[in-house]
Amino acid sequence: MSYKIQKAAVLGSGVMGSGIAAHLANIGIPTILLDIVPRELTKEEEAKGLTLEHPAIRNRFATSAIQKLLKHKPAPLTSKKNLALISAGNLEDDLDKLKDVDWIIEVVVENLDIKKNLFERIDLVRKPGTIISSNTSGISVNAMSEGLSEDFQKHFLGTHFFNPPRYLKLLEVIPTEQTLPTVVSFMKTFAEDVLGKGVVIGKDTPNFVANRIGTYGLLVTLREMLERGYSVGEVDSVTGTLIGRAKSATFRTLDVVGLDTFLHVAKTVYDQTTSEEQKVFEVPELMKKLVENGWLGAKSGQGFFLKKGKDILEIDPETLAYVPAKKLQTPSIEMAKQTKGLPNKVKTLVYAKDRTGELLWNIFAPTLLYSAEMTGVIADSIVEIDNAMKWGFGWTQGPFEMWDAIGVKQSVEKMEAEGREVPGFVKEFLSQGFESFYTELDGDLAYYNGSEYVKVPVNEKVIDLKRYKKKQGVIKSNSGASLIDLGDGVALLEFHSKSNAIGLDIIQMLNFAIDEVEANYKGLVIGNQGKNFCVGANLGMILMEAQDDNIFELDYTIRAFQKAMRRVKYSTKPVVAAPFGMTLGGGSEVCLPAAHIQASSETYMGLVEVGVGLIPGGGGNLALYEKFLKGLPNGVEIDYQAIANKVFETIAMATVSTSGEEARDNNFLSFADGISVNPDHLIYDAKQAVLALSEAGYTAPVPKKVKVVGAPGYATLLLGAQGMFQSGFISEHDLKIAKKLAYVIAGGLVPYGTSVSEEYLLNLEREAFLSLVADPKSQARMQHMLIKGKPLRN
Secondary structure, three states: OOOOOOOEEEEOOOHHHHHHHHHHHHOOOOEEEEEOOOOOOOHHHHHOOOOOOOHHHHOHHHHHHHHHOOOOOOOOOOOHHHHHHEEEEEOOOOHHHHHHOOEEEEOOOOOHHHHHHHHHHHHHHOOOOOEEEEOOOOOOHHHHHOOOOHHHHHOEEEEEEOOOOOOOOEEEEEEOOOOOHHHHHHHHHHHHHOOOOEEEEOOOOOOOOHHHHHHHHHHHHHHHHHHHOOOHHHHHHHOOHHHOOOOOOOHHHHHHHOHHHHHHHHHHHHHHOOHHHHHHOOOOHHHHHHHHOOOOEHHHOEOOEEEEOOEEEEEOOOOOOEEEOOOOOOHHHHHHHHOOOHHHHHHHHHOOOOHHHHHHHHHHHHHHHHHHHHEOOOEOOHHHHHHHHHHHHOOOOOHHHHHHHHOHHHHHHHHHHOOOOOOHHHHHHHHOOOOOOEEEEOOEEEEEOOOOEEEOOOOOOOOOHHHHHHHHOOOEEOOOEEEEEEEOOEEEEEEOOHHHOEOHHHHHHHHHHHHHHHHHOOEEEEOOOOOOOEOOEOHHHHHHHHHOOOHHHHHHHHHHHHHHHHHHHHOOOOEEEOOOEEEEOHHHHHHOOOOEEEEEOOEEEEOOHHHHOOOOOOOHHHHHHHHHHHOOOOOOOOOHHHHHHHHHHHHHOOOOOOOHHHHHHOOOOOOOOEEEOOHHHHHHHHHHHHHHHHHOOOOOOOOOOEEOOHHHHHHHHHHHHHHHHHOOOOOHHHHHHHHHHHHHHHOOOOOOOOEEOHHHHHHHHHHHHHHHHOOHHHHHHHHHHHHHOOOOOO
């Protein structure tokens, strides 16, 4: 049977249920959100004379949850308009609607009896072949489906999303003994390709994969802190980004999750395990006391930490008083900061003979041993466990990757010397003469599967550029960028300067790439796999040249950037930009002239130069203006002033999209541009876009003149800025920048509706940019951004 998911239903409208509904809406799947019927009226409802039988009351929980999606932070929706795809209902009147959906997701309270009762009712109305899943975080999925129809059992499984569903990559898929292999296979592919998830197939064990290892690690850390006299702040100062974990480290993470929630998760394992393992999952009294006091973390305003004004206080475990937060300061921390590469940093820290080394060793050793013990129990392979921790808990390295980093043989010798019990799985591994859990086979990543090395299975849409370059080589490279052959006649230009900031090295490589592609390839992808696509031009270089009064050098650089962007636009072969993450300033200017943009769903795009006292200088003003014009239907009378106003406002306010979808709303993406929900598929999708354009017989656009609003439009653009200045909302220098920007967008003081050349507009832009660069107040803004990382208002 072939499966399709075109419509879904989510049962339970709490934070998790509504978040899943939002994620489905983000990818265009109409979703019904159902919840229980309220048993009593609110005072407001009584005042309106409503009764419990009124439809608005009966749907209140789901309706309210849908409205709250607009207020949640971080935003669950990629665009507010996606709200229209979610409809509200209740579990008494609307169960019949489930016969029209292809996937039913249960997200009700974590109680087996309640879930079973609901599934019995669903079984009576669903159509055969409908997939049903539970978002349970720990209840047995086999137990849930017992006694239900054969078709229900064959199509039932666990789908454990991590919160918030839009942002966290992990989806644990838990088949039951009866689930059809075709259903599991379909859900894995659907989750990766459509939901944009990283899928881990887990076994039906308490807390499944990530929460089983993560909870164990957190409890080991808590116990270590209490037994050895570390403070909450000291532990967090070394268990976060220093070792490749989330910035929220240990106790800040617990505060965010909620201490009561964590207690429930830990109890799930405690109740279903025995002996030594059970001891670890017994929550220390400190945490129980905090929960009794109602100090549940972020949701109650205090937990392990308390924010007082600008000060962060930590709890003293002995007195339960809040005291100033402390940090560990040891020689190994300083040494690690000087060490290159995360694996080397971690190794330096773990074996250090100081308080940091002791703490980390005593956290790492039991967690690594437990992960080995759980291999084959909670998931089939070390890859599933590593991916679960990376995608669900934000670890840069999974447990077995971490073990490789600190040296398996060396660490096991130390563990055994301390009397720790090493699982047979690891002893067998070492006895075979192996030294690392991961290796390479024919240039591909391979892992130890219990007896030998086998290749890590990879979705064909995942292209790892680092591994790809190692295997296929590079056409040409310099300090800022590399040109790579992606195969099938497509080349890729990869930025790899610091922060992927654009300098002359990238411009030079871009020109080479266009030459090479026009001669020998079907098209070009501009993309990379850094932390962000590109945070803009090299601000440090611009400031240094400006302070040295090298305006001639800057003029040359800006001309070169503008010229390179025109080459992107007018290339005879299609150029596809693949932005993701922060795509700011020059990063946006690289994308706007491309034949097609294939953006990641999480793309934060904007022309933000006014924040550093400048305006876009690489053709961004013109490119955004043209993008607005292109978005209009043919034959419609164009209001050029309205477009100029919108472009001026977007750039002057340094508007940055909060998603790829919002970048489309802001006109940085056109209707024809694409959005990839799975970030790992972005390069593949961009490559497919190049091939599609090429096969469709791509022809380069023909240069043509642009109509501008001129002198009257310039006056209109300045009206708002003048008003804001007179009201004290913006400074004199803000007004100066606004005037320059308005002049460029208006096309100077020509008559309204004048057609001007691109060259003319680019000259205006460059002159305005250079005059602002030379201004001491703009230079002060640039310096402040480089030192403090935030804008200066002077």
